[in-house]
Amino acid sequence: MALIHVPLAERSYDILIEAGALDQAGAHLKPYARGGRLIVVTDSHVAQAQFSRVDASLRAAGINALPVILPPGEKTKSWAHLETLIDALLGHEVERSDHIVALGGGVIGDLVGFAAAILKRGCHFIQLPTTLLSQVDSSVGGKTAINSSAGKNLVGSFHQPALVLIDPSTLDTLPPREVRAGYAEVVKYGLIDDPAFFAWCESDGARLLAGDADARNYAISKSVAAKAAIVADDERETSGRRALLNLGHTFGHALEADTGFSDRLLHGEAVAAGMALAFRYSARLGLCPQTDADRVTAHLKAVGLPYDLASARVAADGKALVAHMLHDKKMSAGALPFLLARGIGRTFLSKDVALEDVAAFLDEDRATTN
Ligand SMILES: NC(=O)c1ccc[n+]([C@@H]2O[C@H](COP(=O)([O-])OP(=O)(O)OC[C@H]3O[C@@H](n4cnc5c(N)ncnc54)[C@H](O)[C@@H]3O)[C@@H](O)[C@H]2O)c1
Ligand SMILES: [Zn+2]
Numbered sequence: 531m532a533l534i535h536v537p538l539a540e541r542s543y544d545i546l547i548e549a550g551a552l553d554q555a556g557a558h559l560k561p562y563a564r565g566g567r568l569i570v571v572t573d574s575h576v577a578q579a580q581f582s583r584v585d586a587s588l589r590a591a592g593i594n595a596l597p598v599i600l601p602p603g604e605k606t607k608s609w610a611h612l613e614t615l616i617d618a619l620l621g622h623e624v625e626r627s628d629h630i631v632a633l634g635g636g637v638i639g640d641l642v643g644f645a646a647a648i649l650k651r652g653c654h655f656i657q658l659p660t661t662l663l664s665q666v667d668s669s670v671g672g673k674t675a676i677n678s679s680a681g682k683n684l685v686g687s688f689h690q691p692a693l694v695l696i697d698p699s700t701l702d703t704l705p706p707r708e709v710r711a712g713y714a715e716v717v718k719y720g721l722i723d724d725p726a727f728f729a730w731c732e733s734d735g736a737r738l739l740a741g742d743a744d745a746r747n748y749a750i751s752k753s754v755a756a757k758a759a760i761v762a763d764d765e766r767e768t769s770g771r772r773a774l775l776n777l778g779h780t781f782g783h784a785l786e787a788d789t790g791f792s793d794r795l796l797h798g799e800a801v802a803a804g805m806a807l808a809f810r811y812s813a814r815l816g817l818c819p820q821t822d823a824d825r826v827t828a829h830l831k832a833v834g835l836p837y838d839l840a841s842a843r844v845a846a847d848g849k850a851l852v853a854h855m856l857h858d859k860k861m862s863a864g865a866l867p868f869l870l871a872r873g874i875g876r877t878f879l880s881k882d883v884a885l886e887d888v889a890a891f892l893d894e895d896r897a898t899t900n
Contacts, residue, residue, distance in 0.1 A: 532751040536670065536758045538765060541690040545670060545758065547751050549743055551697035552583040552658065556591025558695055562629035562656060567594040569622050571615065571642045572633040573602040576660050579703035584633060584658065596622055600638070604791065607641050607676045609685075615645050629654040629692055635661035635708075636668035640686070643674030647689035654692045660700040662712025663798055666719075666753035667775075669694045671761040681857065682783075682791065688766055696754070698746040710739060711798025714778075714805070714835055716749050719756040721805060721826065722774050725875030727752055732829050739833060770879055777869045777877050778805030784854035785839075788846045795842055802835035803842040810899075811891050812870040822874045827899070838899040839892065848889030848896075855885070 531548040546558065559568060568588060572581055577599045588595045598618045600606050619630065632642035632655055639657050646655035659669035675686025701709055713735065720728030730748075738745035757775070764772040782797070782804030789795040809826040812818035827837045836842035844851070855866060868883040 532747070532754075534751070534755050534758050536690070537762050538690060541672070541765075543690060543692055543694065545694040545696065545754050547665075547696040547698070547747065547754065549697060549699045549747065551695050552580060552700065553587050553697075555584045555658070555695065556587040556589070556593060558693070559588065559629075559631065559656065560591050560593065562654070562692065563588075563593045564625070564628055566592060567596055568629070568631055569596045569598060569619065569624065570631040570633050571598045571600065571638060571645075573600050573606065573635075573638055575602045576634040576638070580633065580660055580700055584631075598622075600641075602637070604637060604677070606637050607683075609676065609678070612641060612645060612676050615641065616649060619645065619649055624649060624653060626650045626653050629656050631656045631658060632691075633658040633660065634664070635659065636664045639664050639669050640673070640675050640683070643672070643689050643691065644676055644686050647674055647687040652689070655689075657691045657694040659694065659696055661704055662701055662709050662750075663715055664712075665696045665698065665701075665750050666712060667715045667757065669696070670754055670757045671772075672765070694754075696750060698743065698750055701746065702741065706739075707796065710834060711796040711802075713739060713833065714798040714802035714830070716753050717829065718775070718777050718801065718805060719753050721809075721871065721874060722756070722777055722877045723875050724752075724756065725873075727756075728825075728829075728874050732825070735829070735833055773867065773879055774869065774877055777871075778802070778808050780804065780855055780866070780868055781807040781851075784851040785842050785844050787854040787857070788844050788851060789842075795836070795844070799836050800842065802830045803837055803839070803844075806830050806837040807892070807895065808869060809871055810895055811888070812872070814891055814894075815870070818871045818873050818876075822871070825874065839896045840899070848892030851892055852885045852889040855888070 534545040632639045657669035659665045672690035675683035678684045778801045782800035785800040806827045809823040813820045813823035830837040870880045
């Protein structure tokens, strides 16, 4: 079992990573069950695939699991479902000292975290992430949110979980396309500041994707440790270090916006193409060796992730994609902060990227990659 601590003073918490952890949920969650019960919020896919494990383990520990089951999908991160969830929690007479359990991917984690942040002016929550993306990224760090008609994640708060319990075996029931999309965020940690981990991805990433338990445990532990260190250093994204986690996301969000934030292009798939674009753009600017950009492209291509506009099936031209970037919430005072790289493991935040140049690069890149 790997145990990673996130040191944040009174908001500190532990992250436990262990195959089979869900079958031990009773022992792990017992200290958090008030009056012999725990409310477990999940979506209908996860309820079908994983809830019985949690339920059986809690029951064996003498805890009654009260499930709240929401529809699956990004649309659940909405005002309407927040209201449904809050009403259900109030119906179960949740108190400020209670811990609400989020069993699911980033959608459930973000929604439950936000509900916990505002219910009775703040109660506790526990993350049981069941997608690779949520295990390596969204369950750690305390960003919670719902979407509004103006865009994604525009309504939310920083609210850290009390505990994160990661069971990599939940990935056995996750569709392979979702696992692969989450893997893009794993690769991201290597590209940000850990070239040895990127090299591991090149040699062993395919094993992880094939379901190898050791490879999963290793990659999840490495990723979570990297994210925890960044969050401990810059909890609210004020110093700029946490912003490094957005590598590939400015390009990626533009691709997601162009494909309507739909199943046509999953978030992780957009991030994969976005990271490859960020590296090729960095190489074009003369900042990064072309060989490093080529390695990034080759690895993403080898594991079946999108690596350019064509493989992401994005038809828009550079100008239209840059227009999407301008709507990005990370735009400050007219300048678009952009994550670029001096090489693999050498990502940095650049504040003076010319958008016409990015548009020209995107058109040129479409014409040259294949
Ligand atoms: N808070 C953060 O820091 C942060 C970071 C990254 C992403 N996010 C958010 O995370 C969300 C995406 O999360 P996601 O990729 O986990 O998507 P998701 O929660 O929608 O899960 C993907 C799909 O897999 C299903 N599923 C989940 N676990 C399963 C399992 N073990 N077996 C079978 N099916 C399963 C879900 O029902 C859903 O259909 C986005 O809303 C994004 O904004 C948040
Ligand atoms: Zn992401």
